Amino acid sequence: MRLPLLLLSTLLTVLSCNPCNHGALAQGLELILPEGFKAFDTPNDSGETISLTWKVSPSESTDIDYIIYLSPSTDGPWQEAVRFRSDTHYKSDAPELFGFRKKLRNSHFLRIEPRRYFPGKENKKAVYYFKLAMARGEEVVPQGEVVSARAKGNWFDLSKLNNLIIMVSFSGIVLFFIAHARRFPHLFVRRISGLDAVDEALGRATEMGRPALFVHGLTGMGSISTMAAVNILGRIARKVAEYDTILKVVNNDPIVLSVSQEVVKESYLEAGRPDAYNQDNVVLVASEQFPYVVAVGGIMTRERTAANFFVGFFYAESLILAETGAATGAIQVAATDSYTQLPFFITTCDYTLMGEELYAASAYLSREPMLLGSLRAQDLGKAIIILVLFFGTILASFGIEFITQVFRAF
Amino acid sequence: MRKDRDFWILVGTLALFGAVNISFFLVGRLQVNWEDFGIVLAAGITLTMYSFLYKDNPAFKIAENMYVGVALGYTVIITWFNALKPDLYDPLLVPLFTWERTPEYLLFAPMVLGVFMLMRLSTRLAWLSRWPFAFVVGLGAGITIPNYIHTFVLKQIEPSLRPVFSGGETVYMSINTLLILLGVISVLIYFFFSTEHKGPIGVVSKIGIWFLMVSFGASFGYTVMGRMSLLIGRTMFLLKDWLGVVQ
Amino acid sequence: MERLLRIDRRIIFAFVAVAVIVSLLLEFRLPVPATPPVENIFSKIESLPQGAHLLLAFDYDPSSKEELQPMAIALLHHCYQKNLRVIGMTLWPGGTGLAEQAVTQVASQYGKKNGEDYVFLGYKPGVASLIINMGEDLYTAFPKDFYGNDTSTLPALKGVESLKDIDYVIDLAAGATIETWIAFGKEKYRFEMGAGCTAVIGPDLYPFLDSRQINGLMAGLKGAAEYESLVGRKAQATEGMRPQSVTHVLVIVFILFSNAVFILSGGLRTVRRGK
């Protein structure tokens, strides 16, 4: 290994004495050597790599390779770092550094992590020296120039600029709409047809003189789904108090229990029927999944509830709950953001609020600025995504890749 | 009368289960050791769980509650041996008292925050637990924003921002690319709450529902598949490891 | 006619039980051809050189054991056959014992040594934070392996400083961990990633397959069976395809039959009127 290196370095010294070696025909091999060999710290990184670039040479072909030599000092010892086919590794492979211009195919680009080649000696400030050579099989023709660079850490990753702009502007949008909703609490939210189904179901329960049942999901008070469920529960309880039917509420968590009791009580109060409120109708029936299923199923069959509402985040128990309810002939409305359970609610319930409709319904009912504002901000985000997708695809199909490039993530 | 019948069913099942196992031990299909005793216990628990299918019963409830307890106990112990011990006790607390090597003082901060978190269990100092929660939640929120924008927004719209037809694809592929684009846009419009779903928006959101329904159908099919696989696995355990009727 | 729809559900339960047991007892062969998403994982592992590092995350617990354990075992057989260095870990505390069992039992069949040919790191909490920590420095994330050995001394981890040096990561998931691994691991530290998951979440992962954020996907016992057939080692998952086929047909027959009865007996009209 030492001998070829020695030979090579002598050869290099000989060649570098020759002022007209650039683009000259080298001995033995008829190769036009590339020009513009440069080394520089790779931008956008933590200081691990150095980038090398050089112009394409006319004599590149599939059987010609490039070799990069690396050394910690100007005069060697040189070490072969990389060897690769001469028609690979272009600047265009790294759009995060050079952009998307067409002429980038005219230059080669290689990113190299010099410290890897000197394990143990990890001097972060070290300057490294590079040399370039062309090779066909065993024959190696050095290009001659020695370039150097030091890898250093960068303070901003320009390739993530689009991400940063999106983050800052979306944050602005969210905060703006929340502030906006504080001033204008009647921000428009489209009619959620599932809420009409709720009224219909309650109406039927009243007609039949049988109770309605509200089933919470299994998550605690910390989850958005449960908070939305509580908002919807408030609305149902008020209607129930107006219609003068009985509402049973079941759940599995002590905090959700006390919040639900509070909400139902308040709704009865608002409807002017505080006397009709009975705390025993809001109960924690079981703490574990299957006992919960059994207890809720028991209530459905025993009390023959006429309307069942499943609201919140459900797991595998959803199927058994909704099936038992359907078997008793109740009208069922589900609202959940657990997408894996939605298919079962859709096929067993009369109406299902899917995913984000749950949040929208909750915002619509509670009129809380935080919910309304963020709903509106997310809508704006969706609208932007829709426009980008639509126009981006059309333009890309006609060969204009501007939008594609702007939204490209690295 | 009914109570009586259930009681005899229980006794009968237990007797049968006992008899099968005793005969297995007698004929030597099962050895008297912890491993084979474990198989009997596991089979017993599996069957107890399935007894729920006949009817909700005390044995099932006991088994489920016990399972919840064991799972919790296992999590606590594993968290100690795998997380708290190697991450905190060994590098910080042990060296602090033995001085065999220098303690990693930087670990004081998470330890203090961790102890603060446990203050949630006290009534007077519960507010201290808000500090570590704020740390965890704030950190989570901070790493979520840019990484989600990158991974779930930019990287997800990238495949759709391709030319629909640039010559390389077949017509079939181009149609699919267009359908995917239509699906994504229409589903996004379905979950758009700032305008009434009327006119062209209404039509597109209707298309969105159809896409959603087909995708829920796919989830439905896969869920049936998954649940059946679980049942098959357990049945295999009973037939193979316990009864030994399948090889 | 409508009485047919109101039969005791226990009769249906019995149908299912009989279908599963009988199809397990009867031996008949069914072909399990591999689909491209599963094949991609197989060929990626095939392409890795000896001694390459493969990280296998067992992010599930006993409730998904019957789907994911066969998958893990089939994968491990392939890895050990190819002499890859397997690094096992889990984000779910309940999965630790199952993961350890899978890693060590399959290893012993190939005479692989713990610490030299494979490592089991065990469980750590933190999920996203843990993944980022591993991406920055594997040894501060896991100072010790599951057995209490100092990870920095383990020969099996030689050449690995962080997730960047892992040649292939496979996450076997029963929850949302694949998304987490993609967002905080794969996209941040640029490694190749494949995934296996329970059937329930399988359809949710197709967007990531399309965006090449995972290069392959095995969903449910079917995915495991396909992998078994690729490795050429038919085991539990392949056996399970017989009852799987039979129960699917049974469920479909149930749906078609009951809907036919429902429509014939005028159920549709009642529903429409009820609306």
Place this chain on the structure above:
Amino acid sequence: MTFLKRGVPLGIAFLMGVLMAFQYYVPHEHSKAFLELMTRWDKIIAGFAVFIGAYSLFHLHYTRIKRRAAGWGYSFFVFVGAFVTIAFGLYNGGEAFWHDKKEGTMFDWIYMNIQVPAGATIFSILAFFMASAAYRTFRARTVESTVLLVAAIIVMLGRVPVGALISQYIPVAADWIMGVPNLAAKRGILLGVSLGAIATSIKIIFGVERQYLGGGD
């Protein structure tokens, strides 16, 4: 006091959120070292959360027993299961818990022979309910649920060997459903859900969303 109870946590959340969000754009090694340290701390703190979980479960069952809620007797078995497991875990096969975990102890035996079969079985019960719901409840009531059921049937057939035996087009159709309409809808859902998660994170950082503080002042 309000400052300590409210101001400090809101400040911590804001500071952590902003630092971690902007850290993403700074590739410098100091920034990376900061990221590593913070995630390492977070991982350790997360380890303490298991005790909170344990406490709330115990508290729940303790309250059930105390109040003699329906079926309170079964709550004892949660304690039995947990204490036996924890006791064997701490005993660690005679080596005590401050040593490394021993393998093949009674603790592992309990896991393998109680937790694994119980956990694996409990969701397999759903297989039966799935079949019974297929028979008794899954109805093509509306056009939408008809589409859902038809897609489900094609996928169910296409994913098992039997499908290919019936018709070679069934697996192809199933693949198409998975790879085109399913993919599109799931991507739409994913985009929406991600925007929601990002918006929630922003609200947490700016102290608009304070659910994590728990109740009280």
